[in-house]
Amino acid sequence: MAYTQSLAQVKDRLQIHSILARQCLAEFLGVFVLTLLIQGTLAQAVTSGGTKGNFFIMFLASSLGVRLAIYISGNVSGAHLNPAFSLVMCLLGCLPWVKFPIYSLVQLLSAFCASGAVYALYHDALQNYTGGNLTVTGPKETASIFVTYPAPYLSLSNGFLDQVLGTWMLTVGILAILDARNKGVPARVEPVVVGLLILAIRLSMGASCGFPINPAWDLDPRLFTYMAGWGPEVFSAGNGWW
Template identity: 40%
Template sequence: MDSECRRKWKVRLALKRDIFKEFLAEFLGIFVLILFGCGSVAQAVLSKGALGEPLSIHLGFTLGLMMAAYIAGGVSDALMDYSKGEFIVTGDNATAGIFASYPAKHLSILNGFLDQVVGAAALILCILAITDSKNIGAPRGMEPLCIGLVIMAIAVSMGLNCGYPINPARDLSPRLFTAVAGWGGDVFRAGGCWWWIPVFGPMVGGVVGAAIYFLFIELHHADAQKQEENNVQQKYDIVTLT
């Protein structure tokens, strides 16, 4: 009876168009990423470091991305206590940075753009290596874990300047939320109109990373027949050694 009921609901509600299925999967995946990632930032900021630190933020985004990848492939009262009811974008008690990225004081617009290009290029480069069946690759089902570890590597090595948004969806959507939730237009004016850097920088970086992987690695893969011969030879060598 239960299976029959599920079948009826599936017939009535299941989407037929792939584009709508992909939209729902991406929507839920990004929600989980921002939930865990921004949640870890909120916990660290609002507790003034008592319940969080940079490492816990890195872990939050890493695990958030891993879970988002598996799924797709809230502001609490503490916020008002922390900022005394004010929605502050910059300064010591700023809370807008919980949701979107803002540059450190030492970072210029040009250097910020380069920071995002390099970070996104590194991410795409590593993802292509992880998912390349003609390279070593990652075991099936382990790709999200490996990609999460790439995010962790980027976080601990490139997070000083502005965090590591490296994804337009991760930064622009929460920034739009803060703009309408009380922080206002300052979320777009802060940091010398910083907002466009984490949107366009990763796009450029993605192209750069993909081009580098193609030119340095993918372009030089052996053809299918030669690859199969190499695999047979490697297996033979392993058997001989054992």
């Protein structure tokens, strides 16, 4: 009896009682898992010269990653996983504005940490594939593992349209899935349907920019590659494995 009480006391002391802290932890874990799976799939494909992955496999991994991330964080933070979506939730009155910078910062920090984890996991593969020469362009470039780059032919205006339309499709799709006034999605199946939405958007809009509609997937991973040895070109290069 005393042992059970002691365990209960330890559990109570270790439990995070702050709702905001739990929400931040949920967002961190969700973005971390999502980024880890997406970048891990890319790392496997790139460092194997395309023999252990292709575009469809990468798109499928992102779909499954979103699904898992929602299951991890959905009931705690709402599984925003994206500063752009957090902004939409604020505009719709579903998230207090005071939480927007906090959610965004946590999401960005998580993506940075996940990039570091992928780099550590595939360090030897990267060294073997590149011979230790980490580049952003060229036949052995590896920066696109962590960050998406526009195709060489893409203009600024077309890239802007690509991102606006992709983000719009993602937001409208998620809101439609979650709207109880629509036909509705069976309980606990929403993450699966959102994952399929991601897959559909990536298959139809992923060629020009690589689908970087989440600032958390782009800004901090780009900063990580700059710090990890790819250099300042990560902020200016216009092509990659995509």
